[in-house]
Amino acid sequence: MSKTAIQIQNLSKVYTTNNTKAVDSLDLDIYKGEIFGLLGPNGAGKTTLIRMLVGLLKSSSGQILFNGEELNVNSSKLKNLIGYVPQVAAFWDNLTVYENLNVIGTIYKIPSKELKERINHLLEGLYLTDHKKKLASKLSGGMQRRLNLAMGMVHNPQILLLDEVFVGLDPQTRNYLYDYLRDFASTKDRTIIITSHLMEIVDALSDRVGILDLGKMLATDTPENLKNTHGKGDILQLEIDKEFDETLISKIDKSVTDITVETKDQTISIKTLNAISKMPEILNVIEEEGFTIQDVKLTKQSLETVFISLTGKELRV
Amino acid sequence: MRMSEKNNKQNKLVSITKNLGFEFRTTLKLSIKYMKEIFRSKLFLIIAVALPAVLMIFMGVIFGGPISSVQSFNILVINDDIGYTNDTVTYNFGELLINSLEDILYPLEEGEEPMNLFYVYETEVYNQSTEDYLIYEEHSLHLTMLIPEDFSEAIFNFDSDVEITVVGDPATGVYQSALSAFTTIYNEFVDSVRLSLGDDTGQSIITETHLNIVGNTTIFDLMVPGFVIIGIVMNIVFVASILAEEYEKRTLEKLQLTPMRTIHLIGGLAIAQLLVALVQIIVLFALSLAFGYNAIGSYILAGAIVWVMSLSMSAIGMMIASFAKKSTIASSISSVVAIPLYMITFFPVWGIATIPMFQINGNVFGVFDILPTNLATRMVNQVMIYGQTFSDIRFEFVSLIIVTLIYLTIGLVLISLLKLRPKKE
Ligand SMILES: Nc1ncnc2c1ncn2[C@@H]1O[C@H](COP(=O)(O)OP(=O)(O)OP(=O)(O)O)[C@@H](O)[C@H]1O
């Protein structure tokens, strides 16, 4: 048995209409049982990549293997294996929430009794139970996104591909979804690929993160490793009560290891990994030199800092 | 060993049955989905409401003006004239009449290519089968003329009237035009022959025999199939737009990712359309009855014909949807496509000859028969006006089924090639 759920080999996509290379010779292995977070600025190629993986979009070149096998897009093996929740919600306007899910579930050949239970379970979790008899067109935007989500998960796929599913959800539903996905992936051999603009969620949720830009994977690693290798560390900003000079700076630099110190006006900025653990030492030096600290600001290193340092772009949320 | 083999077989059978059950469940679920969508959508209501209005407009157009314009007429002549011998010269004025009919050309204006006003076909005997031929060949013959044995004699015998019998279907406008053209020429013919023989006292008389079996067939009767079929033709619009909407709103992608196959989708939609059509057929035939439809045939058979035809309309809808990216585009294309399809349902009424494509055992399949609406209109007329039964129209019925299956196959292939494949862009 192969350890990889999906192997992407030299995969490319060129949109001929506008000659855009949306995915550029991509190689990537997604392991069984992991949650893989796909980060990238707008237009990076995330949606394009996912649509090729699920078989909705024809690739220009390259290969995709599922569980080590190349599967035909029309094979029921592939169709039962994957679940896809698109970035743009799609559902039947003139069917109720329940009917929408029932149609999909029936086509997946889920026996009706089991299907009913599954739908009700999903609806409950996604806080849609009260709305299950409403026409989908009459739902609020967030509810429609929740329905969209449920439609991609009703058949309990082994591989779940989620494109921007956290967008437009209230915190309650976000939390449910977060727990659901964690729970989903904890079951043996289930795999999730998720794109999101919400760094904290991707950080907390993903076992590994890939950063995509202009169709190329810039880095792939665990969130921790990414932060450690590409992040510049935490930033500690200290505001001092009176003028200070180079002696203070060099004192701090000497007594605390692995830090970078910069100054501006009355503020000392210290970049370091794990700033909290170094804070007592730093404060000690400053007080010993006879200064008083007026304000402290700590910015924890995050995927966002990694993202910016890799792509050079702020991520629009 | 044998036990396990038997068990294996049984298990296989069970799994096949189970699978078939699931296949059918998929199709059925999709058809229920489509029915819900159709009955809940405004589009369907608009069509259902707009339909009577369209019918009214058509009634006005059809009944509003006389059917005119010159055309050629096909006439069948049974010349029983034995001739008349006078002073060793034998005259056959029957033949002379035929020759003069064949010599008449129109238009008479300069510069235009002249055409024959009459195309004359001759046959020996007039009997029931000739009459059947006349009726059922869909007015490709517009008029039949019987020249009696004593025709030449009567012309020579200046005191007697010269009688001739004309047979045709008065419910068709073409017959009326053909008759009036013929009457003028016939009177002139008799007068001028007698004048050249030196007398003009006798009269020329045309005895008209009406051909229609019902006797009091009205133009409305002949149009009822057209009206019913217009309603069904409109189903193209909602089938096309509902399918194009699946594409436009990307629900088709959701289906594409399920183990659904094209046949399930096509089948589900076709079944939904069939149910809608059933409602339409019942309502429209009931309406026609209320307006005084003189039908002598089986409503069930007529309904069945239209029902089968409706399937081909869903197939046309699918073909259109396979090219359309938006549901509004699909519905406008459908409306345009629908026009010739229901216009043709009135062609038999106007007596436009069907051009034969091929024949099987003397049954003619016309070029226009590739349009299911044409085939169906003709059959419904045959059943309802002339009281034909299933065995009389078996050839057409089978043709309709085959044509419909061809349409459905094309629809299926187009949808699966153009809409259910991974996209290129
Ligand atoms: N159907 C299409 N035809 C032509 N070009 C396209 C098409 N879809 C996407 N593109 C282009 O391909 C590139 C990648 O687009 P894609 O939608 O994959 O980005 P994304 O990473 O999902 O962005 P976002 O964060 O905005 O969702 C973009 O330059 C986009 O303009």
Ligand SMILES: [Mg+2]
């Ligand atoms: Mg996207």
